[in-house]
Structures are given as structure tokens and as C-alpha cells.
Amino acid sequence: MFNIKNLFRGSKAAEKALKKPQNSDLFEQINSLLGDYRSDVFPVGLQQACSLVSVDDVDGVKVALTLHFAATTEQPAIAAFLSEQLQKPVHVSVQVQLLEPFRHSTIKHIILVASGKGGVGKSTSAVNLAHALKQNGAAVGVLDADIYGPSIPLLLGLEDAKPQAKDDNTLLPIMKDGLAAQSIGFLLGKEDATVWRGPMASTALMQLLNETAWPELDYLIVDMPPGTGDIQLTMSQKIPASGAVIVTTPQDLALADANKGIDMFNKVKVPILGLLENMSYFHCQHCNGINHVFGEDGGKALAQRIDVPLLGQVPLAHAIRESGEAGEFISHNADKALVAIYNRAAKLIASHLFYQGSGSNPVEIIITDD
Numbered sequence: 489m490f491n492i493k494n495l496f497r498g499s500k501a502a503e504k505a506l507k508k509p510q511n512s513d514l515f516e517q518i519n520s521l522l523g524d525y526r527s528d529v530f531p532v533g534l535q536q537a538c539s540l541v542s543v544d545d546v547d548g549v550k551v552a553l554t555l556h557f558a559a560t561t562e563q564p565a566i567a568a569f570l571s572e573q574l575q576k577p578v579h580v581s582v583q584v585q586l587l588e589p590f591r592h593s594t595i596k597h598i599i600l601v602a603s604g605k606g607g608v609g610k611s612t613s614a615v616n617l618a619h620a621l622k623q624n625g626a627a628v629g630v631l632d633a634d635i636y637g638p639s640i641p642l643l644l645g646l647e648d649a650k651p652q653a654k655d656d657n658t659l660l661p662i663m664k665d666g667l668a669a670q671s672i673g674f675l676l677g678k679e680d681a682t683v684w685r686g687p688m689a690s691t692a693l694m695q696l697l698n699e700t701a702w703p704e705l706d707y708l709i710v711d712m713p714p715g716t717g718d719i720q721l722t723m724s725q726k727i728p729a730s731g732a733v734i735v736t737t738p739q740d741l742a743l744a745d746a747n748k749g750i751d752m753f754n755k756v757k758v759p760i761l762g763l764l765e766n767m768s769y770f771h772c773q774h775c776n777g778i779n780h781v782f783g784e785d786g787g788k789a790l791a792q793r794i795d796v797p798l799l800g801q802v803p804l805a806h807a808i809r810e811s812g813e814a815g816e817f818i819s820h821n822a823d824k825a826l827v828a829i830y831n832r833a834a835k836l837i838a839s840h841l842f843y844q845g846s847g848s849n850p851v852e853i854i855i856t857d858d
């Protein structure tokens with residue numbers, strides 16, 4: 489999964505930083521300690537994935553880091569690790585700067601969120617993953633490609649929003665809590681889109697992608713239409729994606745379709761960044777029992793079988809449905825544990841993109857519409 493050639497992109501910047509005339513012994517000590525920091529997000533140590541910007545030892549140790557993928561919520565764990573290693577309190581500040589070039593106009597990575605089967609919570613997951621990437625310090629956008637049932641306007645509480653034209657050729661995205669969003673649902677009534685045939689659908693999607701004045705984005709999350717037919721295949725092939733995330737429930741039916749989705753992305757050489765198991769279990773607040781409504785660990789087993797990362801197991805939770813219906817992201821107020829699940833999944837996606845160093849989809853496949 490990891491491409492060793494890409495492991496050292498971060499350390500070049502770290503080497504540069506090392507040359508700074510700073511508190512050099514401590515600076516070097518901390519820089520080397522960063523190599524020992526491990527988590528599932530930083531499996532080969534933090535040093536390769538960050539630049540040590542400054543170390544200040546005037547009034548307690550203060551360390552400033554630039555992470556090269558979205559992972560700022562690791563900050564408390566990094567601070568705890570350095571404090572333990574140095575046997576004194578270390579204050580760590582982190583920011584994010586991806587080293588990759590913009591791969592598609594102002595966008596560094598396009599991530600497709602897909603499901604083989606409808607109704608498994610793909611759009612809900614897309615929105616919460618986008619928010620979690622943003623909470624981890626990245627600039628993020630969401631593109632609703634589910635032209636047959638655009639639900640991003642509802643999920644972002646933007647049902648009445650109408651994008652403004654920037655000029656004759658481009659529309660401004662709608663901003664929601666710092667996320668830039670675009671959806672066919674902003675422009676058309678739902679019924680207008682449902683009669684579209686394949687080429688119209690993918691042309692409309694490419695127009696939305698290319699004719700939106702996206703701000704500079706680290707990640708654009710694309711909520712794909714459910715299914716694995718020609719339309720989805722054409723879209724996956726046309727969009728210059730860095731990778732795809734498959735959302736599935738643990739039940740056999742959904743897993744069979746998730747497998748088809750994985751095959752589809754393999755065909756068009758879009759790397760699978762991971763599998764998110766949604767509606768994995770229900771935690772009853774009254775009896776404290778766990779009920780595996782749709783079966784147990786099906787997504788986990790599929791991820792293991794096909795050797796893709798399991799990004800997380802998201803429970804069936806009132807707070808997720810309620811926040812979606814209220815047009816809000818899942819928040820700490822609703823449920824800290826849920827926020828942590830989405831956070832970890834988002835960081836794993838960002839981490840896999842960084843280590844894999846995947847380029848845009850290089851394969852040309854021509855699909856006819858019959």
C-alpha cells in the first residue's frame with residue numbers, strides 16, 4: 489500500500505528546517521523524536537510527513553509543526569508523546585500544508601465517495617468526512633455528483649441556496665462552515681435531473697466540476713451516484729480522482745455491491761483509499777447492549793479480503809440521522825465518539841493519499857451509452 493519513494497517528501501522540508509539557526513540541539517533532538525512518533529495515521533513515524541518549523545525553549549518548550557496531510561487532531565497525542573520523551577511539558581502547534589501540486593485547477597486531491605448500493609449512507613458519510621478533513625486543518629470542498637438524487641443541499645442545510653455567477657463561465661460554490669459546496673440540486677429541481685441519460689449526466693457533472701470557481705482546495709469530496717453501472721464508470725473515469733472511498737453496510741447484499749464498486753474503480757485505475765462500514769451496529773442507550781442490525785463486521789471482513797484499509801465502523805445512530813436532517817455536521821455536542829470515528833477515517837484517507845502519492849487517473853477508457 490505504501491510507496492516507499494514518497495516517504496521522504498516531507499523530510500526534505502524537515503531537512504531545510506533543520507538548517508535554520510535555532511535552538512539547534514533541542515531542535516535536532518525533537519526532529520529525531522518525531523521519527524519515533526507512530527500512530528495508525530503516521531505508520532512510519534511523523535518525521536516523513538511533517539516539517540519541524542520552529543522550536544522555542546524560552547518559556548517552556550514550544551514546537552511548531554507543519555503536517556503534510558490533514559491530521560491536526562493528532563496534536564494532543566503528539567504533544568503528549570514529546571512531553572513524555574523530554575520529561576517536561578511540550579506545547580505543540582500544528583498547521584497543514586500539502587506538498588503536492590494542484591492536480592486539477594485549484595484542487596490538490598479529488599476523492600470519490602461511492603457505494604455499490606443505494607441508501608447505505610454514502611452522502612451522509614461524504615459530508616461528515618469532508619467536515620472531518622476540514623477539522624483536521626485542510627481546505628475542503630464537496631461536489632454532489634449524485635445527479636439522480638442530490639442530497640448535499642439537504643445535508644448541508646442549503647436547500648434554498650442558489651449559486652451566484654462569478655462571470656459568464658463560472659459559478660461560485662456555496663460556503664457552509666468553511667466548506668465549499670456545489671450540487672446540481674442547487675440549480676435544478678430533483679425531478680429535472682432524474683430523466684437524464686448517461687452522457688447528459690456525466691457532462692453535467694464535469695461542467696459542475698470545471699465551471700465552479702473552487703477556492704484552493706486540499707481535498708474535494710465527490711458524492712457519487714450509487715451503483716456501478718456505465719454512468720458511474722464513465723464518471724469515475726472522467727474525474728481526475730486521486731482515490732475512492734467505498735461506503736457499505738455490513739450486510740451481504742450491500743457487500744456484494746461494494747465489491748462491484750471496487751472492481752469498477754480497479755478497472756479505471758482509481759486507487760481505493762479505504763472502506764467505511766456504515767450502520768455497523770446500534771448501541772442501545774437504555775440497556776447498553778450492542779445490536780448488529782445489518783450483521784457483524786461484514787465490511788471489515790471485505791476490507792481484509794481485498795486488502796484495502798478499513799477506515800472505520802460507524803454505528804447506526806440517532807445523532808447521525810438527526811444532524812443530517814437538520815443540515816448540520818455531526819458535532820461534539822451530539823456525540824464525541826462519533827466525531828472521533830469520522831476524524832480517524834478522514835485522517836486515514838489523508839494519510840493513505842500522502843503515502844501512496846497517487847497521481848490522477850491515467851487510464852483512458854471509452855464507454856458507450858448502450
Ligand SMILES: Nc1ncnc2c1ncn2[C@@H]1O[C@H](COP(=O)(O)OP(=O)(O)OP(=O)(O)O)[C@@H](O)[C@H]1O
Nearest residue numbers: 606607608609610611612714803804805808809812
Ligand atoms: N450511521 C447512520 N446512522 C443513522 N442514520 C444514518 C446513518 N447513515 C445514514 N443514515 C441515514 O440513512 C438515510 C440514507 O442516508 P444517505 O442519504 O446518506 O444514503 P445514500 O447512500 O447517500 O443514499 P442514496 O443511495 O439515495 O444516495 C438518511 O436518512 C440518513 O440520515
